[in-house]
Amino acid sequence: MSGPTKATLSKDKKTLNQCLKNDFKIMVQEALDAMGRVLDQREKDLKDWTPDKQDEFHKIFGSRGEREIPVDLPLRGVSDIHNMTAREIMLDGIRRLRDIKGQLTVNDFINEIDGPKAFCARVSSGQQSNYKVHIGINFTGRLKNHGFRSCMSVMGEDSRVSTLCHEMSHFVKKFAEPSQGGMGTSDYDENCHKKKHEDGEDKSSFEQHKDGANKMVKKEDPNVFDNAYNIERYFQISA
Ligand SMILES: [Zn+2]
Incomplete structure (x- = not known):
């Protein structure tokens, strides 16, 4: 009879089968559909704006929804600062994310799972149309300590x-x-410094970026709304 060790191994094998690379388009479509549901749920949360949703927002961003934050809406390269509330920024962000998602089909996702670099996903941030998203091996699942690449969740953290x-x-x-x-977000490093988002090598690890995002929440840094590592936290829900 199988003991606990064997049971764990067979579970990992099953997980690997669910992440077969030839299911790329199915995997991407599934993620896009789930993203639509998560955006809908978060828009509803921001519109209903019940006390528990306000507290959750505060916990995630370190700022209350009514806090005014300067936001740049540069017109033809000329900076144009507008004050928006934190809640308005996220409602506006959801509108933008939904708009871009609506322009994407599975064919706009570039399969680099077998490429030389292990990454999750990346974009060239300067794109303004015909958006393309590159998908790497970590999108199927991150390599865990036991040497298996466990399947990445569709929704959640x-x-x-x-x-x-x-x-x-x-x-x-x-x-x-x-x-x-x-x-137009950036990636902030472990010292809460803004990094120019480019295709080039990112010197900070995933864990360091997470650490930086935690620090920014703790010190109530208004730049959380400019840091992709903080923005993504609002969308770590199941819907
Ligand atoms: Zn990023």
């Missing part, structure tokens, strides 16, 4: 949906129409 929300938040606001496009 460090999931495919929260990853897609992170990446799509990086797309810039449109040059001639800043009310359109992505949120």
